[in-house]
Amino acid sequence: MTAPAPRVVALSGGVGGAKLALGLANCVAPDDLTIIANTGDDFDHLGLTICPDIDTLTYTLAGISNPETGWGRAGETWQFMESLAALGGETWFQLGDRDLATHIERSRRLADGESLTAITEEFRQRLGISPRILPMSDTAVRTIVETPDGPLPFQHYFVREQCTPVVTGFRFAGAADSCPAPGIADALADERLGAIVICPSNPFISIDPIFAVPGLRNMLAASQAPVVAVSPIVGGKALKGPTAKMMTELGLDSDAVAVARHYGDLLDGFVLDGSDADSENAVRALGVDVLVTDTVMQTLADKERLAREVLAFAATLQG
Amino acid sequence: MTAPAPRVVALSGGVGGAKLALGLANCVAPDDLTIIANTGDDFDHLGLTICPDIDTLTYTLAGISNPETGWGRAGETWQFMESLAALGGETWFQLGDRDLATHIERSRRLADGESLTAITEEFRQRLGISPRILPMSDTAVRTIVETPDGPLPFQHYFVREQCTPVVTGFRFAGAADSCPAPGIADALADERLGAIVICPSNPFISIDPIFAVPGLRNMLAASQAPVVAVSPIVGGKALKGPTAKMMTELGLDSDAVAVARHYGDLLDGFVLDGSDADSENAVRALGVDVLVTDTVMQTLADKERLAREVLAFAATLQG
Numbered sequence: 001m002t003a004p005a006p007r008v009v010a011l012s013g014g015v016g017g018a019k020l021a022l023g024l025a026n027c028v029a030p031d032d033l034t035i036i037a038n039t040g041d042d043f044d045h046l047g048l049t050i051c052p053d054i055d056t057l058t059y060t061l062a063g064i065s066n067p068e069t070g071w072g073r074a075g076e077t078w079q080f081m082e083s084l085a086a087l088g089g090e091t092w093f094q095l096g097d098r099d100l101a102t103h104i105e106r107s108r109r110l111a112d113g114e115s116l117t118a119i120t121e122e123f124r125q126r127l128g129i130s131p132r133i134l135p136m137s138d139t140a141v142r143t144i145v146e147t148p149d150g151p152l153p154f155q156h157y158f159v160r161e162q163c164t165p166v167v168t169g170f171r172f173a174g175a176a177d178s179c180p181a182p183g184i185a186d187a188l189a190d191e192r193l194g195a196i197v198i199c200p201s202n203p204f205i206s207i208d209p210i211f212a213v214p215g216l217r218n219m220l221a222a223s224q225a226p227v228v229a230v231s232p233i234v235g236g237k238a239l240k241g242p243t244a245k246m247m248t249e250l251g252l253d254s255d256a257v258a259v260a261r262h263y264g265d266l267l268d269g270f271v272l273d274g275s276d277a278d279s280e281n282a283v284r285a286l287g288v289d290v291l292v293t294d295t296v297m298q299t300l301a302d303k304e305r306l307a308r309e310v311l312a313f314a315a316t317l318q319g
Numbered sequence: 320m321t322a323p324a325p326r327v328v329a330l331s332g333g334v335g336g337a338k339l340a341l342g343l344a345n346c347v348a349p350d351d352l353t354i355i356a357n358t359g360d361d362f363d364h365l366g367l368t369i370c371p372d373i374d375t376l377t378y379t380l381a382g383i384s385n386p387e388t389g390w391g392r393a394g395e396t397w398q399f400m401e402s403l404a405a406l407g408g409e410t411w412f413q414l415g416d417r418d419l420a421t422h423i424e425r426s427r428r429l430a431d432g433e434s435l436t437a438i439t440e441e442f443r444q445r446l447g448i449s450p451r452i453l454p455m456s457d458t459a460v461r462t463i464v465e466t467p468d469g470p471l472p473f474q475h476y477f478v479r480e481q482c483t484p485v486v487t488g489f490r491f492a493g494a495a496d497s498c499p500a501p502g503i504a505d506a507l508a509d510e511r512l513g514a515i516v517i518c519p520s521n522p523f524i525s526i527d528p529i530f531a532v533p534g535l536r537n538m539l540a541a542s543q544a545p546v547v548a549v550s551p552i553v554g555g556k557a558l559k560g561p562t563a564k565m566m567t568e569l570g571l572d573s574d575a576v577a578v579a580r581h582y583g584d585l586l587d588g589f590v591l592d593g594s595d596a597d598s599e600n601a602v603r604a605l606g607v608d609v610l611v612t613d614t615v616m617q618t619l620a621d622k623e624r625l626a627r628e629v630l631a632f633a634a635t636l637q638g
Contacts, residue, residue, distance in 0.1 A: 047366070047427045079396050083420035088445050097416040101402035108366045126406050
């Protein structure tokens with residue numbers, strides 16, 4: 001008789017995180033992966049509640065994401081946006097015709113009093129996804145980007161302003177009054193839990209909002225499972241998105257060591273890309289174990305290989 | 320120096336009424352046609368406020384309606400509906416991808432405090448439509464269909480139940496607290512007004528809701544312009560929709576005379592189809608002048624010819 005395989009909890013933002021989440025989903029038994037999704041970049045737009053990271057995870061895991069962008073849906077059409085423009089509506093945030101069904105049905109259910117957790121679970125089942133996807137909280141937490149010209153709601157910074165404003169800090173509005181979504185505490189206290197994986201997402205805007213939910217970071221620290229983060233910085237650059245630019249603006253080195261330092265004593269292990277192998281000793285000096293491997297995920301095989309390596313690395317660590 | 324051409328006010332529901340409204344629009348100078356649209360079949364669905372008759376009028380007059388159905392948009396696609404079905408959403412009311420832009424932008428503006436009149440006007444200008452389209456009221460009035468099994472909201476009766484329940488009566492919820500939309504009183508008091516045309520719409524569900532707005536029917540009666548109705552019944556049948564079925568269920572003859580009798584002393588003139596010429600004397604006996612002509616509108620030329628004949632007929636009448 002062999003012991004049951006360990007379970008895995010992953011923390012993820014959108015595109016980069018979803019790649020590793022897909023790899024993990026294909027490496028563990030159904031039901032053995034729980035993904036805690038950032039909801040700090042959720043926002044209300046055109047009367048709809050939009051949850052970009054949950055949607056990117058959902059579409060990616062359901063195999064219906066747009067393979068070119070990493071976000072949005074495959075085979076998407078834009079008739080709605082075109083017609084909205086003709087009526088003088090706001091078009092800076094692209095909403096595809098298929099994607100719109102998610103936002104409208106979610107918004108309708110929220111207005112009917114259903115929780116984001118329940119809605120996300122219903123969509124997961126409808127789309128035939130194995131891993132559980134849990135929003136970090138059922139309470140609205142909204143990332144605010146501080147700039148020299150004043151605060152910007154996250155999507156205004158990220159999409160409308162295309163990350164051009166200089167970042168001086170972040171706030172997570174509503175976080176103080178939020179609590180972890182149901183299911184998170186149980187997943188982290190599970191005695192079969194073998195690894196907590198922080199996906200290669202932006203630490204400031206994808207992972208810090210999760211930590212801002214009171215109690216959640218302490219639950220991660222208290223878990224018997226080791227916490228392993230995969231660096232979103234590869235060769236001193238973010239593969240996608242504004243991570244490196246933000247780090248520079250925040251007065252940090254834009255390197256993998258600074259990411260490991262940012263996560264601090266939560267970490268038991270850190271996964272560095274081969275191009276950052278010279279950072280290995282600096283990370284080890286933080287008291288964190290290190291795996292150096294190829295972290296760039298282009299193909300499905302890349303995602304699965306990195307997921308297997310991360311889980312094997314975690315199995316060597318103490319929580 | 321010739322006198323300026325007379326202005327026209329039309330009362331209209333959806334498909335049938337919109338055909339004549341388009342004919343009228345092509346027969347009068349820009350700015351000389353005002354259409355008062357039924358909003359009794361408006362409803363809230365999936366968190367959106369949907370105004371089917373305003374939209375059918377708008378799309379028809381903008382030349383972007385679906386020529387086969389008479390409602391909805393040309394070149395429509397259904398990616399949203401297909402994706403909504405996959406998520407377990409309600410799909411009994413068809414919402415096309417292009418059409419959805421209208422509902423989302425309207426709902427957003429209503430939530431921002433704009434009036435239905437202002438939104439309808441903005442859409443009209445954006446889509447380059449000449450006639451003014453005025454909702455009958457900015458206050459929500461909702462047609463309720465009474466049946467032996469209890470009341471049904473209009474779209475549940477009309478679309479979900481496909482008009483199969485027996486009708487015992489109608490209520491216009493909210494009507495008592497409503498008032499005519501801004502612009503209606505002025506349009507009806509205009510000294511250049513030459514005709515008020517009741518389009519060939521269903522009297523019970525498209526025109527009666529307009530009359531249910533306190534004050535509106537009296538404004539029509541007080542206007543110096545003659546009121547002319549075009550029969551929606553042709554050869555004892557409704558060309559489209561449940562008009563004849565409803566009349567039978569309500570214990571009325573399902574003929575054109577019963578429609579004229581329903582409008583009563585508001586009418587100065589009534590337009591009968593040639594196939595109902597044998598009703599002419601019965602209508603005249605009500606004290607209403609009669610024009611017998613071909614009222615079936617298949618082509619644009621049909622619509623324009625009928626509109627010209629109706630206006631010429633009105634010019635012979637006293638208000």
